Amino acid sequence: MPSRRALIRRPSPRVADGLVTHVERRTVDPRVALAQWRAYGEALRAHGWETVEAEPADDCPDGVFIEDTVVMFRNVALIARSGAETRRRETAGVEEAVARLGCSVNWVWEPGTLDGGDVLKIGDTVYVGRGGRTNAAGVRQLRAAFEPLGARVVAVPVSRVLHLKSAVTALPDGTVIGYEPLVEQPSLFPRFLPVPEEAGAHVVLLGGARLLMAASAPKTAELFTDLGYEPVLVDIGEFEKLEGCVTCLSVRLRDLHT
């Protein structure tokens, strides 16, 4: 059976020191962050996902944003090498977790940099954002790792936001959604639907018509409901202060057979 597992990592007690690049720093309450993270995990479990916790990385303020540390394609886990040097220590526990789950493990090497938040998979198409965190060598290494497995890798310039997936994600039918002022070239995507809020650009596909999304995007949730989807809203306000979104708090392992 294909797996319905999601890798997560609890927030560090130092989460308030997480990086900010495109937003002004605001105070983050570690206790509220932990409560929001727990509720996020609950939402995944309530919709049929088994959550697997990677070893906590308490010395890494941004460790909770586990999506950035690894990119999955089929059973292959590509361990990322963040464009933010201070985030590189986050990968050790994740590497161990994916290996234990039976993934084949591959790595991005120097001089390559790549953050998982820059990688959006839609079927066999893998969009990769070339921006502040992912460089050209990282893009080349992603191609080398996944194209032999059948992926078609499409590079997309990203400069207005932290990661490609800060700007766009996709609905279950493959329609790319994004908040237009932050998307450089919507025409790169075969079908693009603008959404009315920045946080509305981020969905995690829970299965069927269910979309996990941030409570801070109520108008977009209404739009999706009107299109026949079922939004499941979670409050991730403390993580949004650190430029996080719903996608970055988990890595879904969809193609592992158990």
Ligand SMILES: NC(=O)NCCC[C@H](N)C(=O)O
């Ligand atoms: N994939 C993501 O959207 N990750 C968010 C990372 C936020 C973190 N504060 C960072 O700047 O790296």
